[in-house]
Amino acid sequence: MTPDPTREFELRGARPEDREAVVAFTEDTWPERGGDYVPHVYEDWMETEGKGQRTLVLDPVGSEGLAGIAQVTLLSGHEAWAQAMRVNPDYRGLGVSPRLTNGLFDWAADSGASVCRNMVFSWNEAGLGHSRSVGFEPVTEFRWAHPDPDPDAAVDEFEAFEVTGVPEAAWTRFQGSEAAGHLRGLTLDPGESWALSECSIDRFRWAAEETASIALVDDERIRACSYRTREYEREDEDGEVQTWAEYGVGVWTDLAAARGLFAAVARDAASVGADRTRVLIPETPRHVTDAAYARAGIGDEPDFVLAKDLAGRD
Numbered sequence: 001m002t003p004d005p006t007r008e009f010e011l012r013g014a015r016p017e018d019r020e021a022v023v024a025f026t027e028d029t030w031p032e033r034g035g036d037y038v039p040h041v042y043e044d045w046m047e048t049e050g051k052g053q054r055t056l057v058l059d060p061v062g063s064e065g066l067a068g069i070a071q072v073t074l075l076s077g078h079e080a081w082a083q084a085m086r087v088n089p090d091y092r093g094l095g096v097s098p099r100l101t102n103g104l105f106d107w108a109a110d111s112g113a114s115v116c117r118n119m120v121f122s123w124n125e126a127g128l129g130h131s132r133s134v135g136f137e138p139v140t141e142f143r144w145a146h147p148d149p150d151p152d153a154a155v156d157e158f159e160a161f162e163v164t165g166v167p168e169a170a171w172t173r174f175q176g177s178e179a180a181g182h183l184r185g186l187t188l189d190p191g192e193s194w195a196l197s198e199c200s201i202d203r204f205r206w207a208a209e210e211t212a213s214i215a216l217v218d219d220e221r222i223r224a225c226s227y228r229t230r231e232y233e234r235e236d237e238d239g240e241v242q243t244w245a246e247y248g249v250g251v252w253t254d255l256a257a258a259r260g261l262f263a264a265v266a267r268d269a270a271s272v273g274a275d276r277t278r279v280l281i282p283e284t285p286r287h288v289t290d291a292a293y294a295r296a297g298i299g300d301e302p303d304f305v306l307a308k309d310l311a312g313r314d
Contacts, residue, residue, distance in 0.1 A: 009067060009096075011103050014055040016046045021066045022057070025088035038069070038084050045071065054107045055084075058096050067091035072104040072116065075189050075197040080108035080116040080310070083194070085130070101134040109310040117186075117307045119194060128304065136306035140183050141283035142196075145250060145262065146297035149274045153266035155259040155294075161216040161223065163264050167204035169215035170225035174199065179251040182282040186305065188229045188248035196280075196305055203227065203248070212268050216252075216260050224252035224261035226279065231272055245274035250281045250291075258290040 014022070019042050029036035045055055052074040058067040070085040082104050087096045108116045118136060120127040147153075174180050174187075186196040190206060207213040207227035216224040229248045233241050247265055252258040262279075269277045281287045283302040291298050 008061040009094075009099065010059040010061055011056060011099055012059055014046070014049070014057045014069065016043070018057055018066060019043065019046075021064070022069055024065060025090075026069070026086050029086065036086070038086060052111075054104070056100055056103045056107075058091075058100055060091065065090075067094070068096040068100050070100040070104055072108050073192055073195070074108070074111055074113060075192060075195060077112060078114045079197050080104075080111070080113035081189070081192060081195040081197070082108075082116050082118040082308075085118075085127070097130050098134055101130075105135075105308060105310060114310050115307055116310055117196065117305055119196065120304050120306065122301045122304055131306050135308045137308070139305045139307045140186065141302045141304050142183065142280050143283050143288060143291075143302045144299040145279040145281050145291045146299070147262040147266045147269075147277055147279065148297070149245065149269035149277060150263075150266040151270040153263040153270075155263050157256040158260050158263050161218055161257075161260045161264075164215050164217055165208050165213045166215060167201060167208040167213045169217060169222050170204040170207075170213045170227060171201040173215060173222040173225040173253075174204075174249065174251050177251050178284070179249065179282045179287065182284055182287075183249070187227075188246065188280055190229055190248070193230070193232070199249070207248075214261070214264050214268060216257060216264060221253075223254075223257035224250075224264075226250050226261060226265060228268060228272075231274060242275040243273055244276045244278060245269035245272055247277065247279040250279045250287075252290070255290050255293060258296075259294045262291070262294050262296045 023039040026036045026038040055071040057069050060067050068087040072080050072082045075081050185198050187199040189195040189197040204213045211228040214226045226247045229246045231245050233243055236242050252261050
């Protein structure tokens with residue numbers, strides 16, 4: 001289909017009846033990487049639409065189907081998160097992405113947000129280019145570590161540590177750490193999957209009550225920390241459903257503390273019946289090589305977080 005530069009579009013909120021049109025141009029996204037998640041979550045989005053969340057579509061006037069979709073959700077009183085920015089291939093080259101993204105920015109700013117962030121896979125060249133073109137600036141990068149759940153996980157150094165769930169201990173280790181500096185104080189948000197937001201002691205307090213706050217302490221200082229964000233189910237390549245335990249950040253002082261932390265995570269994941277784990281770690285040479293040395297199972301590629309300053313937006 002040849003793009004028509006004179007075509008008119010209507011920017012509007014997504015509706016439940018748009019599902020078929022959305023699936024039509026998203027179901028084949030990244031087939032070599034397992035496909036797109038949008039078709040699987042669209043109905044859930046419609047159930048929560050308007051509750052701190054806005055899903056926009058660009059509707060070609062006088063034609064069937066949709067030109068694109070994008071969503072923004074509020075993570076806090078001043079933080080918004082943009083995601084699922086998809087363009088129908090038949091409408092590329094017509095400015096669909098900027099119209100959708102600026103619509104997200106306007107809604108977020110009107111809702112009180114002063115910053116809007118997003119996450120783009122490092123291999124997604126088109127997504128990275130689009131994000132920069134509409135004003136997102138690079139903030140940080142992270143990678144996943146995947147220690148295997150094991151109720152008896154231990155390393156030589158493990159017995160030297162006390163594992164505590166005290167949130168103040170975990171927070172003390174996080175703030176001022178190299179990891180916190182690299183991540184600009186961002187960790188996985190407890191309420192929105194795949195989203196990062198500003199971490200405070202309240203995040204570790206929440207985890208201590210709802211999931212798990214983890215800190216490793218020795219006789220001298222606090223050596224490592226993490227917290228469990230959630231558990232969820234996902235089909236593997238063979239179609240079998242596996243339970244994943246997800247951890248919002250991994251912070252440690254040295255290799256021994258890294259080994260101890262991943263052992264503590266492995267034990268915690270086993271305690272909730274998880275088959276797999278993923279732990280967000282900073283994409284720095286030290287953190288990635290420490291995780292590899294600790295045999296924690298690191299992901300193949302990092303992910304990038306970008307941000308758009310919404311201050312002064314009408």
